[in-house]
Amino acid sequence: MDSFFVSGWAGDPAQYPGLPASFNYLVPFSGFNPQNLAGMIDSGGDLLVGWSTGAHMLLRFCPHLFSRFGKVVLAAPFLAFTDSFPERLLRGMIKGMDAGPAGVVAAFRANCADPTSSxxxxxxxxxxIEGLEFLISSKIEFDEQVRMDNLILVYGTADRIVRRKAFDRVCKAVQPADIVLLNCGHKIPEKDLLNVMGCVSCLGSVKLLI
Incomplete structure (x- = not known):
């Protein structure tokens, strides 16, 4: 059985160096078109993990496949990125990508509390840039509360990218998900993410790990 990890905007395997050996490591936009994601993971497997934009894409395009996995972990998920990040700021990033893309990516990673250099x-x-346009327009609207029994939602309480209210919207939309709160920023440290994935069987309805 396979396991999959779907990264965020400007993702890089160097951000989670321990995962590529055990996961199919998928990087959106530079690595695949979001509309093709479902076909890439439809084989199912043990673990399906998405972080940030990757979590959003899984929730938007692939919820019908969640039941094919033992557990699904969504870290820093959101229904609409503009719930946290105003469109004007994203437009500013797009303009910045024309003049100094490396600086835009570096500044974004700094706000993610990501020390990884690349x-x-x-x-x-x-x-x-296509990815930023996607984040401006992509929104998830469920007609009713969605039941996902094998889902774990993870959030860093010091997240400067996805606001808590945006995370709470996800929590209200999908039930009965397990919720894990971590004392970290937007980028969940690899050791904490591995801990969540390794302890899925012992999670209760709500966990606070600090």
Whole structure:
């Protein structure tokens, strides 16, 4: 059985170096088109994990596949990125990508509390701009509360990218999900993420890990 990890905007396997050996590591925009995600994971598996934009894409395009996995972990998920990040700021990032894309990516990672450094590939600029346009327009609206029994929602209480109210909207939309709150920023540290994935069987309805 396979396991999948879907990264966020401007994602890089170096951000979670321990995962590629055990997961199919998928990077949106530069690595795949969001509309193709369901076809990439429809085989099912043990674990399905999405972080940030990756979590949003899974929730938007793939909820019908969640039952094919043992557990689904969504870290820093959101129904609409503009619930947290105003469109004007995203438009500013798009303009910045034209002039200095490496600086835009570095500043975004700093706000994510992500210490990972990476050599920026200028060939990815157009794809990353497409990703920002996606984040402006993409919104999830469920007609009714969705039941997902194998779902774990993870949030860093110091997150400067996805606001708590945006995370709470996800929690209200999908039930009965397990909720894990961590004392960290937007980028969930790898050791904490691995801990959540390794302890899924012992989670209660709500967990606070600090």
């Amino acid at each position: 050599d920026y590939d200028p060939e990815q600029t157009d794809k990353l």
